[in-house]
Amino acid sequence: MSALDGLPGDWQLVVGLEVHVELATATKLFSASPNRFGDEPNTNIDPVTLGLPGALPVLNRHAVELAMRIGLALNCSIQQCTFHRKNYFYPDMPKGYQISQYDQPLNVDGLLALPDGTCIGIERAHLEEDTGKSTHSGGAGGRIHGSDYSLIDFNRAGVPLVEIVSRPDIRTAEQARQYVTELRGVLLAVEASDAKMEEGSMRVDANVSVHKPGTPFGTRCEIKNVNSVRSIGRAIEYEARRQIDLLGSGDQVRQETRHWNETDGRTHTLRTKEDADDYRYFLEPDLVPVDPSQEWISAVRSALPMLPAARRARLADATGVAADSEAAMVVVDRGQDEYVLEVGAAGGDVSRALVHVKEAWADSPSVPATDLAKLTTLEVSGKLTATQAKIVVAELIANGGGDAEAIAAAKGFEAMAADTLGPLVDQVIAENAGAWAKFCAGEGKAMGALVGAVMKLSQGKADGKAVTALLDARRAQA
Amino acid sequence: MSERISAAVVEKVARLARLALTPEEIERTTAQLSGMLEHFADIDALQLDDVAPMAQPYPLENVFRDDVVAQGLDRDEVLAAAPAAEHGRFRVPPIIGLDL
Amino acid sequence: MAGAIEIAAGVRDGSLKAADVVEQHLTRIAAREPEIHAFNLVMSDEARARSDAIDAMVAAGDDPGPLAGVPIALKDNMCTHGVPTTCSSKILAGWKPPYDATVVTKLAAAGAVIIGKTNLDEFAMGSSTENSAFGPTRNPHDTSRVPGGSSGGSAAAVSAGFASVGLGSDTGGSIRQPAALCGVVGVKPTYGYVSRYGLVAFASSLDQIGPLTTSVKDAALLLDVIGGHDPMDSTSIPLAHPSLVDVLDQGVEGMRVGRITDLPEGADLDVMERTEQAFDAMRAAGATIVDVEVPAFTFGLTAYYLIAPAEASSNLARYDGVRYGLRVEAPDTNAMYGLTRAAGFGDEVKRRIMLGTYALSAGYYDAYYGKALKVRRLIHDEFERAYQHADVLLTPASPSVAFPFGAKGDNPLAMYLCDVYTIPANLSGHPGMSVPFGTGADDLPVGVQVLAGTLCEPQMFRAAAALERAVSAKVQP
Numbered sequence A: 001m002s003a004l005d006g007l008p009g010d011w012q013l014v015v016g017l018e019v020h021v022e023l024a025t026a027t028k029l030f031s032a033s034p035n036r037f038g039d040e041p042n043t044n045i046d047p048v049t050l051g052l053p054g055a056l057p058v059l060n061r062h063a064v065e066l067a068m069r070i071g072l073a074l075n076c077s078i079q080q081c082t083f084h085r086k087n088y089f090y091p092d093m094p095k096g097y098q099i100s101q102y103d104q105p106l107n108v109d110g111l112l113a114l115p116d117g118t119c120i121g122i123e124r125a126h127l128e129e130d131t132g133k134s135t136h137s138g139g140a141g142g143r144i145h146g147s148d149y150s151l152i153d154f155n156r157a158g159v160p161l162v163e164i165v166s167r168p169d170i171r172t173a174e175q176a177r178q179y180v181t182e183l184r185g186v187l188l189a190v191e192a193s194d195a196k197m198e199e200g201s202m203r204v205d206a207n208v209s210v211h212k213p214g215t216p217f218g219t220r221c222e223i224k225n226v227n228s229v230r231s232i233g234r235a236i237e238y239e240a241r242r243q244i245d246l247l248g249s250g251d252q253v254r255q256e257t258r259h260w261n262e263t264d265g266r267t268h269t270l271r272t273k274e275d276a277d278d279y280r281y282f283l284e285p286d287l288v289p290v291d292p293s294q295e296w297i298s299a300v301r302s303a304l305p306m307l308p309a310a311r312r313a314r315l316a317d318a319t320g321v322a323a324d325s326e327a328a329m330v331v332v333d334r335g336q337d338e339y340v341l342e343v344g345a346a347g348g349d350v351s352r353a354l355v356h357v358k359e360a361w362a363d364s365p366s367v368p369a370t371d372l373a374k375l376t377t378l379e380v381s382g383k384l385t386a387t388q389a390k391i392v393v394a395e396l397i398a399n400g401g402g403d404a405e406a407i408a409a410a411k412g413f414e415a416m417a418a419d420t421l422g423p424l425v426d427q428v429i430a431e432n433a434g435a436w437a438k439f440c441a442g443e444g445k446a447m448g449a450l451v452g453a454v455m456k457l458s459q460g461k462a463d464g465k466a467v468t469a470l471l472d473a474r475r476a477q478a
Numbered sequence B: 001m002s003e004r005i006s007a008a009v010v011e012k013v014a015r016l017a018r019l020a021l022t023p024e025e026i027e028r029t030t031a032q033l034s035g036m037l038e039h040f041a042d043i044d045a046l047q048l049d050d051v052a053p054m055a056q057p058y059p060l061e062n063v064f065r066d067d068v069v070a071q072g073l074d075r076d077e078v079l080a081a082a083p084a085a086e087h088g089r090f091r092v093p094p095i096i097g098l099d100l
Numbered sequence C: 001m002a003g004a005i006e007i008a009a010g011v012r013d014g015s016l017k018a019a020d021v022v023e024q025h026l027t028r029i030a031a032r033e034p035e036i037h038a039f040n041l042v043m044s045d046e047a048r049a050r051s052d053a054i055d056a057m058v059a060a061g062d063d064p065g066p067l068a069g070v071p072i073a074l075k076d077n078m079c080t081h082g083v084p085t086t087c088s089s090k091i092l093a094g095w096k097p098p099y100d101a102t103v104v105t106k107l108a109a110a111g112a113v114i115i116g117k118t119n120l121d122e123f124a125m126g127s128s129t130e131n132s133a134f135g136p137t138r139n140p141h142d143t144s145r146v147p148g149g150s151s152g153g154s155a156a157a158v159s160a161g162f163a164s165v166g167l168g169s170d171t172g173g174s175i176r177q178p179a180a181l182c183g184v185v186g187v188k189p190t191y192g193y194v195s196r197y198g199l200v201a202f203a204s205s206l207d208q209i210g211p212l213t214t215s216v217k218d219a220a221l222l223l224d225v226i227g228g229h230d231p232m233d234s235t236s237i238p239l240a241h242p243s244l245v246d247v248l249d250q251g252v253e254g255m256r257v258g259r260i261t262d263l264p265e266g267a268d269l270d271v272m273e274r275t276e277q278a279f280d281a282m283r284a285a286g287a288t289i290v291d292v293e294v295p296a297f298t299f300g301l302t303a304y305y306l307i308a309p310a311e312a313s314s315n316l317a318r319y320d321g322v323r324y325g326l327r328v329e330a331p332d333t334n335a336m337y338g339l340t341r342a343a344g345f346g347d348e349v350k351r352r353i354m355l356g357t358y359a360l361s362a363g364y365y366d367a368y369y370g371k372a373l374k375v376r377r378l379i380h381d382e383f384e385r386a387y388q389h390a391d392v393l394l395t396p397a398s399p400s401v402a403f404p405f406g407a408k409g410d411n412p413l414a415m416y417l418c419d420v421y422t423i424p425a426n427l428s429g430h431p432g433m434s435v436p437f438g439t440g441a442d443d444l445p446v447g448v449q450v451l452a453g454t455l456c457e458p459q460m461f462r463a464a465a466a467l468e469r470a471v472s473a474k475v476q477p
């Protein structure tokens, strides 16, 4: 699709994404309370989590390792890093500062390739702690403004986060959707996070600006609260148009943080940069630098599983479909690609297997690969029609496997051999002189009608390819 | 560097630090900070370009804990010490006028 | 008064009852505490119950540990589970920590008896204990004078015999200066020697917990108990420390004692005289005196008063009225923050929060905090060089003997100058201790400071023991 997709005039969209993911650790980033979603409020707390006087943070080794996995999967370089304090007041931030990484993050300079081959640069992927959760009560139901008071749960405070900051390389809302989907696939593959946007274990902020090609980037706005892949596209498109309208009517875009409202489909000012944040970053004196050894880094790298892009390529090689075809995307996303290849290894036909797996199963296939292999062989050897094969697969699923040939036989599905098929074809030619004439005159549509008639006569037992072959042969003789 | 710090800057700093200072306190603090900054100007003369900053006295690296859950705090004991709590949560006045 | 070593020995062999020891100290407290006000909280009941339990252990043939039955005074900025820990601040008044500091756990395991929580300058910010929200502590040697600070409560408690030993915290001299003014031994160990877990932070990269005792030997015993690696403190040094009690008798034969030729001026004459006599005493004990230079020493004050407040401004942000401590109600959370913190913090704390916030804020960081960190490196490196020529250095611990209340008036800088000789060791992380060395003006105690290199506590204690021997050979202070 064109880079200017959906934007009026020659306006160019420029987007960078900041994605926060909660790491799949057993405990928090700096203390031994459980990192668990959905528990009773304030039950996963300890002196560090609550920022009690005298409490001190101690870094979770496994959190660092998961962050390294993410960095390596995103082709980042892993470097010696430090932690800083980001000082600001908010009731769900227990210490009055967030421990984060500032000028020396763990992972830098990576990239993520989208299915269509576009490369999006990764500026950094750094470790930081999550905040607690506030719920706003009374007043205008659950919204900050107009609420009577707020209640704070610190279970989430101190949960390890990795913030993945892309370069402003994204040019369309669709690319933004693809980036988030692909990134999510990578995070799941390396088992660094469960990356559930609906539960907030994956959160996306978008930095959006517009400009005319060849001119400097425009003023950007940061869009927060984009909680689904779908709303990412909507929020970016809305915001781009808002900015273009402003500029079109001679106004300026104000640099500010805006809040995406799913219900009214608009972004709203959260705060302007005029009340400029002054976070007073300084090195966290309670923690020491982290410098992963080469041994550690290569151990993590060699333990990395195959990533979605590579698995799609592998499936494409085996089946002949395009790596970014829907079939490849869906099957790899569902983690069914291994199975498809097993069918091939069992002597079956992988391209037919790909089709059946994609159609028949939403998750891991429930039939032994050898059984599906048998079915695909019958199919390609013309002994079963596509329609019949579908029915047999349904039967295999119902029985949790079985002998495709036996099932086909039981259903009376042996595709007709040419000798029994010939007479039917001749009968159809005789009964459809008009269509036959058109067919001989080379009208493509007529062929469909004739094949359909033969199928009808054979009660679906005829193999479409065989029928076409016979018709061509008859025409050649005519 | 040791320019006298203005009351306006002191007011901004007080906002950053979440200290509701009275006008008298702002005035007194402005004078006292100015005096200190005057005195602290003694390091301006030092040639520090090729000196690396030192944030910690003892050089340590790669200090970790294992990812193992340990007994946490009792919620009731903690909430009992809170200025206000409700439904197992800490209660605060409406959150407005805050940099989010 | 029996020292901690003698008490522990007696209690362990059953010749002394921990209960009697506690009663003796409670009696002294009853007699003079109203006048001294060393404590924010006297834990009479807990102490009695604890001493009975220790006597029971001994009776049962168990060993309560190296501090068996030793009454100890804890500075009120160390967390004690279920026992109020206030930092002498309104903002924490009545707060009961739900956990124990590591030092408290180690003291319990060693059989010590916590007899009370002692007064301090609010959040350890001060040099006179006048900045306590609960009123000042008086110097047992002259109740019209300050005990020094910020660990003035612990220093006074040990000096007055309210406790056999005490713990303080030292960020810029807060153990060594009050020790000098109260005539007791005070130790600031190498940064990372003692765990900070459960010590309410003032300035994280400078804070260290250390002993306040009546003898060098008791200080060694106490430091042997509380020292050592703690996995709960990431800055704790992962090394086993040699026993300091064992090195005390080794003497100073051949030890190189350094004199800082460019030491900042400003110490009173009586203090300088005593310091000179300390060099003589070391020479007489077989040490050799060498001259060293630490040109950046004089810039320590500026570096410290930019770095410590900067860290403090962040460390004290957690007192926001949300989870514990004081809250002043207001229509919205932001207003609640401002009013709570304005009402809960005293003037000196507010002043340092303001200074530190300013030093870190956009546009000023490089000129102040950033530059201070470089000066800190300069000071550290110069001391490292000095320790290549000298095993220990001697300086005054405090520029003057104990001063009258209000003597520094409303001039913060005058008070800050009290720490001019102690501050550099906090910046560099090196150990330092103050040893009573006779008296000065008005027969008030003078302390001599012994400084040593990183983890050179053994040399430092040997030197301190030599000075102690020299004093006791002369007239008692």
Ligand SMILES: [Mg+2]
Pocket: A018, A163
């Ligand atoms: Mg961000």
Ligand SMILES: [Zn+2]
Pocket: A020, A128, A163
């Ligand atoms: Zn972040």
